[in-house]
Amino acid sequence: MENELHVAELAVREAMGLCLAVQATVDTAVLEKRDRSPVTIADFGSQALVCRSLAINLPADPVVGEENAGVLRQPDQSEFLDRIRNELAARGVTADGETICDWIDRGAAAPCDRFWTLDPIDGTKGFLRGGQYVVALALIVDGQVEIAVLGCPGMGNADSEGLVFSAVRDGGTRVAPAADPDDSRPVRVSDCAESIMARLCESVEPGHSSHDRSEMIARTLGLQGEPVRLDSQAKYATVADGGAEIFLKLPVDADYQEKIWDHAAGSLVVTEAGGTVTDIHGQPLDFSLGRTLSTNSGVVVTNGPLHQQVLAAVAATETDRDSGNGN
Ligand code: AMP
Numbered sequence: 001m002e003n004e005l006h007v008a009e010l011a012v013r014e015a016m017g018l019c020l021a022v023q024a025t026v027d028t029a030v031l032e033k034r035d036r037s038p039v040t041i042a043d044f045g046s047q048a049l050v051c052r053s054l055a056i057n058l059p060a061d062p063v064v065g066e067e068n069a070g071v072l073r074q075p076d077q078s079e080f081l082d083r084i085r086n087e088l089a090a091r092g093v094t095a096d097g098e099t100i101c102d103w104i105d106r107g108a109a110a111p112c113d114r115f116w117t118l119d120p121i122d123g124t125k126g127f128l129r130g131g132q133y134v135v136a137l138a139l140i141v142d143g144q145v146e147i148a149v150l151g152c153p154g155m156g157n158a159d160s161e162g163l164v165f166s167a168v169r170d171g172g173t174r175v176a177p178a179a180d181p182d183d184s185r186p187v188r189v190s191d192c193a194e195s196i197m198a199r200l201c202e203s204v205e206p207g208h209s210s211h212d213r214s215e216m217i218a219r220t221l222g223l224q225g226e227p228v229r230l231d232s233q234a235k236y237a238t239v240a241d242g243g244a245e246i247f248l249k250l251p252v253d254a255d256y257q258e259k260i261w262d263h264a265a266g267s268l269v270v271t272e273a274g275g276t277v278t279d280i281h282g283q284p285l286d287f288s289l290g291r292t293l294s295t296n297s298g299v300v301v302t303n304g305p306l307h308q309q310v311l312a313a314v315a316a317t318e319t320d321r322d323s324g325n326g327n
């Protein structure tokens with residue numbers, strides 16, 4: 001898996017560079033959601049770059065990505081496609097619009113026994129806010145996540161150009177600055193075993209995870225601090241690196257099925273750092289069922305020692321949204 005890891009890290013770093021360049025053009029003070037075109041350009045550009053790298057280096061591997069080029073192929077989108085083309089050209093990748101659409105659509109494969117799953121920008125709202133977002137890439141073989149790379153452009157210091165978390169199943173998790181990949185260190189969860197000392201992180205968006213319910217759970221556990229709210233799988237990276245002990249994603253909408261690209265990379269980054277990842281019922285996340293985690297409900301991530309206690313607190317706030325999918 002060494003070659004696969006190397007290819008995945010290179011691809012994610014390249015996409016992070018594009019995302020940072022596009023994000024620098026966003027005026028976060030005035031923009032927020034009014035003009036979503038920068039995030040759309042970075043989203044398509046990121047998927048094009050990652051799929052291109054995988055096509056060159058691992059041509060037999062299909063990709064299950066969040067985006068497809070259907071809209072971009074329409075004639076009235078040519079100006080938009082040109083903007084994506086210019087962003088790629090600025091990173092030394094020159095191609096015509098058709099080729100770019102073909103790269104993006106390499107990510108439209110169906111899940112099978114061995115495939116990559118990609119979220120080219122997870123946390124689009126964080127991207128627009130100037131907060132956290134990630135490029136998430138994972139290799140799934142026979143329903144198991146084997147390799148994970150989480151590129152986090154908003155983490156690290158001013159010189160790092162973001163952090164890249166990498167995990168290989170049974171091989172541990174490491175992190176390195178995007179600007180200096182050789183300067184990596186092992187990543188380990190916190191060893192906190194007392195819930196009153198634990199720190200919780202959750203979505204910024206109350207529509208993605210119930211804040212009311214997490215507040216009840218926090219009270220049950222006796223947590224002292226306020227929850228840290230972050231967009232994207234940066235929450236998985238934060239627990240993996242000991243910056244928090246608990247990350248909860250609590251269902252708001254019973255019909256919502258979690259997407260594999262929102263959890264595959266993050267979950268391996270945490271488990272290989274010593275943490276535990278289940279759904280809210282304590283079941284392992286099942287990546288063998290296609291594009292969604294159709295039999296799971298929500299996500300509970302902890303540093304490990306606190307997991308059973310957190311699951312018990314979650315169960316104590318059980319609602320009929322928990323069954324998921326109306327079943
Ligand atoms: P977060 O960054 O924690 O706000 O989570 C972002 C992810 O939530 C996105 O990548 C979406 O795929 C996912 N999402 C979208 N709608 C919902 C929903 N109704 N419930 C849960 N997650 C959602």
Ligand code: MG
Pocket residue numbers: 119121122123261262
């Ligand atoms: Mg996402």
